[in-house]
Structures are given as C-alpha cells and as structure tokens.
Amino acid sequence: MNELIAERQLMLRIIEKDAAALEQLYDQYERVIYAFAFRIVQDTMTAEEVVQELFLRIWNHAERYDGQQGKLMTWMFAITRNIAIDMLRRKSSRHAASPVTNEVIHLIPDEHISTEQEVENRWLGEKVSEALAELSEEQQIVVSSIYYQGMTQHEVSDAFKIPLGTVKSRVRLAMKQLQKRLGQLDLLRDTARKEETI
C-alpha cells in the first residue's frame, strides 16, 4: 500500500511539472518499459521512440492516471503497448507486411541487476515466462500474435489459416491456464481496475 501512495505522490509532482519527479519515474521504470517496448517492436530505435512517447504522454497528461485504479506500472505497460502496437502497424503499412514467424532477436545481456526492484522484476519475469512456456505451441503463437504483434483474431485466423473459433478457444484456454498458474504463485489480487488510456 505504501508503494501505491508513493506512486500517487510521485504522479502528483509530475502533474505539477516537477522535472525531478519525472526523472525519478524514468529511472525507476526505464529498463522494464524499454524491454517490453523492444519485445513488441523488435528494434532498438523504435523501442526508444516508444519509451519517449510514453514519457511525453505522462508529462503532458499525468492527471489521467487514477491511483485508485491500480499500480502505476500496470498503467504504464498498457500505454506502452498501445504506442508500440501503433508504431508496429504504421511500420508494417510502410513496408510490405509479413507475419513474424521466426523472430531473431539480438539481445544485450542485462549486466546491472543490483537493486531490489530489479531482482524482484527478474523473478517475476522468470515466473511469467515459465507460465507462458507451459502453454502449447499453438496457444503461444496465437497469444504472441495478438499481444505482441497487435493482430486481431481475424488477422490471426487469416495469417495462420486456422478457423476463427479455434483462435478464440486457444486464447481462452491459454489465458485461463495463465490465470491458474499465476494464481498458484499468489500473484493475483481481487481489487478491480478500469481500462487505462491516455
């Protein structure tokens, strides 16, 4: 709870255009946000653009964060995904789009895991990755195509030549399995939130 209060106070300072508060927020979330953006756009410069757009929106519209609705990081991830998917779509409209079926990613190992938060993030990341890895290959493809590539169920159906109903059922089963797995780790809570947009 203290964490939530601290986040709200930080955002209040940003609303008041406290540049130091924005820098604090940036330092706190740079790595996880950048990694997430890169996971979606698969390009270092575009990922940087995504992060910049995120912080630009936060700086200009911090008042839209409602601390009652949940964690700041969740809100930031949701906006990051929106921006990244939007950039992906624009990019694919510029170049002849081809489904990403075999992603080759050049990753730079993270050599600066020192803070408690980063250790916790790493642990969480491993657990979620394990849960995702337990999905069937078909489920992983469908979830990845929708979540990381911004495809709709119809686009997935067309791209992979599978019936729409199958797409739907794979997503349902995958999400329920993830829910069960994360629930076993006691990571899920009961409080409700609302949709985040900026």
Next chain:
Amino acid sequence: MKDKHTTMSELVELYVLGGLSVSEIEDFEEHLTQCPECLEQVEQMRQVMDFLPMASEPITPPVGMKNRILGNVLNPEKTEAEAVHHSIDDQIDQTDQTDYPANSGTPRSRTRHYGRWRAVSAGLAAAVIAIGVYTAGLRGEIKELKEQTAIAEETEQQLQASKAETARLQDQLASALKPSQGLKLGEAVKLGEAVKLDPVSQDIVAQGLATIVIDSQGTHLVVQAEKLPELQDNEAFQVWLIKGEEKKNAGTFLARDGIGALYYTFEPGNYDTVAITVEPDAYGEQPRGKLILAAPMEGSSI
C-alpha cells in the same frame, strides 16, 4: 443458439488480450455496461495481463537514451538538430528499403513523418538539403555546447574542453558551409545514395549513414554516426575510404552523447568501402584501432 451474454462472455479473454476489432470492442464494451458478470471476468483476466510485460527479456537501453528522452520531453521545442534528424530519416526511407532504424539520432518528439524524398535525381535541391542538414546539425551541436558551457559548474578543465570542442565544431561548420555558399541555381550537383554504416560485430550498437555529394567544388563525403562508444584519453573516431588494400584517411571526428559527424572533400578514386574506426589518437595515416562501422560503396561514384 447462444444468448448474447454467452456469446459476449466468450470474448472476455480476447478483449483483454487485445484481439478484437474496433467494432467488436465497441459491442463488447457496450455489453460490459450492462453485465456485471462479464465486467468482473474482465477485471480478473486483466490481472493476468498485467504480468505479461514482465516476461520480456531484459535488454540494456541504448547509451544516452535517458538524456535524449528527458531532453525531448522536458524541452519539446524543436531544435534545428531535430529537424536534421527528420530530414535524414526521410533520406534513409528513400535509399534503404531494409528496416534501418527509422531515426538517426533522437526519436521524434511527437509524430513521425513518412514523406519520402522522391527526387535524388533532382540534384540541386537534394544536395542543398543534404548540406543544410549537416550544417544545421553542427549548429545544433554548437548551440548545445554553448548552453552547457553557460550552466556548467564543472571544473575549469572541463569548461576549457567544451570551449575547444565548440571551436572545433565552428571550424567544421565554416568549412561545411563553403560548398553550399558556392552553389547557384542551375549548377550541376549530384547527391549520391546514402548508405547505411553497419556495426562490424554484435557487441557494437553504433549506427551511421554516409552520403556522397558532388558539386562544382568537388566530391564530398558526409558521415553521421550515433550510439558511438565512449572515447578514452586521446582516442578519436577516424573515417577511412578503402579500395582493396588501400586505406585513405578521410578525417577524424569526436562525438558528443555518442553522436558525431564528419564532412570530407576528396578526389574520387573508385573506393569500395567506407569505414569508421576508433583510433588511439587522431594522427594516424593508417588504421591502428578497432573497426566499428563499415559499409560497401559499390556503384557509387567515389
């Protein structure tokens, strides 16, 4: 036949994951306003979603990203330097159909411009812009350096270094302006293709762009690079024009925040490669240091 609630409840996971079309989202959200049961399911499933970003592989952000981003966010006024990057972006769009990063320096502040240059053969206009781009970039760098100098509470030594760098850039700017000053409408000018300078190994994140401009003053090489590694001691970046085993020194430059540029006038000599190395000092006639960026120049007029 399924009732509406059953049909809609089957879309909860797709809705949360982001797999519905715009019209489907509208229908589903309308249903949510009337169905607490589905709303509750959405809230529960969204908790699962909250964890998916954490599964992203850790990756170290590019060097200098924080300064670039906070600088752009906190100072949204467009600088000349930003205008440079936009123009270069368009140039890249035109000359390179591969997925070269859509930005050669700082990310765009607000919107992307997808307009493409369509007139390489238009010669004059393109060349003027290319030269303008470069000189404006130098002006931007000088401006930044001056601002830094004004506010710096650093040591006298650092202050002197900044002044020296400003003077160097001003010299470069003065020399870069020469060809553009000499240009006249109708003068025969040719802008060569911009080629992407690629890192020579996976541990190098630097990227660059090399452009050839030909006018009545001669043939000029414009090199811009970013994400350059930090230099130590007397190290300098050195540009080489290579023809087989022959390596011609095309000048040295330093970088600030990992960004550097060079303008070099030379005699065409069928060079096949342009490369950038990190040299122990700026005085070598042959490469001694580590190669970081290179690009073939086949088909160019150099």
